Amino acid sequence: MIKKLIRKVKSENINTVIITNTVGAFLVRGAALIVSLFTMPAYMRYFSDETVLGVWYTILSVLLWILSFDLGIGNGLRNKLVKAIAENDQNTVRGYISSAYFMVGFWSGIILTVGLAISSFIPWNTVFNVSPELITPSVMLRAVRSVFFGIILQFFLRLITSILYALQRSAVNNFLGLLSSVIQLGFVLLAPSRTPEANIIMLSD
Numbered sequence: 001m002i003k004k005l006i007r008k009v010k011s012e013n014i015n016t017v018i019i020t021n022t023v024g025a026f027l028v029r030g031a032a033l034i035v036s037l038f039t040m041p042a043y044m045r046y047f048s049d050e051t052v053l054g055v056w057y058t059i060l061s062v063l064l065w066i067l068s069f070d071l072g073i074g075n076g077l078r079n080k081l082v083k084a085i086a087e088n089d090q091n092t093v094r095g096y097i098s099s100a101y102f103m104v105g106f107w108s109g110i111i112l113t114v115g116l117a118i119s120s121f122i123p124w125n126t127v128f129n130v131s132p133e134l135i136t137p138s139v140m141l142r143a144v145r146s147v148f149f150g151i152i153l154q155f156f157l158r159l160i161t162s163i164l165y166a167l168q169r170s171a172v173n174n175f176l177g178l179l180s181s182v183i184q185l186g187f188v189l190l191a192p193s194r195t196p197e198a199n200i201i202m203l204s205d
Contacts, residue, residue, distance in 0.1 A: 028174040035181045042188040046203070052135065052196040055128050056203065059147055073100050074162040081166035100159055108156045115148055139197045146204040 047053035077100040084092040124140040125132050135143075161173045193199060 028171060028178050032174070032178045032181060035178065035185055039181070039185055039188075042185055046188045046191065046193050047196070047199055048193060049134070049196045051130060052200055055130050055135065056200060058128055059144060059204075073103055074159055076100075077159065078162040078166045081163065085166060097159075097163065100162075101156075104156050104159055108152050111155075112149065112152045115152070116145060119145055119148070135197055135200065139201060143200050143204040146201075150204075 043053055043056075044050075047056060077096055080096050081093060084096060119141060123137070124144055125135070125137055128140070130140070161176075164170070164172050188203070191202060194202075
């Protein structure tokens with residue numbers, strides 16, 4: 001796969017690549033804007049209780065901070081790959097990618113293990129200021145753990161974005177983000193709204 005991508009990038013005219021990615025990014029971001037317009041009303045329908053909706057967005061906001069701490073591995077991989085791809089050094093490309101995934105996988109495993117271990121000792125209802133009568137502590141713990149696991153998995157898999165940027169495929173990255181948003185929106189629109197606890201469990205799982 002790496003060989004095919006390198007050959008394709010090398011064979012294409014740089015101006016064609018830039019124009020294609022610019023147009024692609026413009027179209028994808030326009031579509032993402034349209035999706036975002038429908039997302040909030042869909043969430044408001046799904047979470048009939050505004051408190052639970054606020055809790056859900058707060059959980060996502062706090063845990064998504066993790067994605068901003070890639071220890072520089074993603075940017076480092078991107079910069080190194082650009083030079084290796086330009087030199088058509090396939091062995092070096094494979095070495096950089098495997099090393100980056102090993103490092104991110106190592107740290108992801110540590111963060112996941114520590115996070116799951118200490119999560120049981122944190123009073124999540126107090127942290128998110130939600131009444132135990134509305135959402136029980138056990139449900140809060142399950143929701144936080146599920147979202148945390150998903151964020152760590154994304155932290156590991158998102159290295160592909162650095163590889164795609166190095167291959168001058170930024171439009172593909174934007175499309176992947178759009179696809180994720182569409183899937184979430186589709187679930188929220190189609191899933192039946194139940195109790196606050198059942199809703200937050202279904203969405204987090």
